[in-house]
Amino acid sequence: MSAIRTETTAKIVAWPRGKMIAYWTFTILLVISITMSGIGQLMRYGGNVDLVTHIGFPLYVTNILGSWKLLGVIAIIVPGFPRLKEWAYAGIFFLMTGAALSHAFANDYGDYGFNFILPLFYAALNIASWALRPKSRKLS
DSSP states (O other), X not given: OHHHHHHHHHHHHHXXXXXXXXXXXXXXXXXXXXXXXXXXXHHTOTTHHHHHHTTTOXXXXXXXXXXXXXXXXXXXXXXXXXXXXXXXXXXXXHHHHXXXXXXXXXXXXXXGGHHHHHHHHHHHHHHHHHHHOOGGGSOO
């Protein structure tokens, strides 16, 4: 039992402090952003209805996307389950790049490209969080 604790402690100590801070910064920004987006879609709050219907998707898509986003955030935050985390990161990446491309193909860039740039920003946060995650959150 003490060997396991020592090994776990060694992993934590061996992980550079700057990388840890960067990981948690990107992850917290990602989690807050995706959570707020998911809740907004589930509640159909603000411009979420217009964002979806303007590009030709049915309104019920907000229920699906909002649920997936919240489940993905839970999978990323909860300790353990590294395979589930991989799927959550992949799912969020596909959701965000799919949103950007859907708006681009519908010529719905929004003000100053907001409808295209924001999902790509979330995808970038997702990639940063995934790339910086500690060994304990990776598949072995």
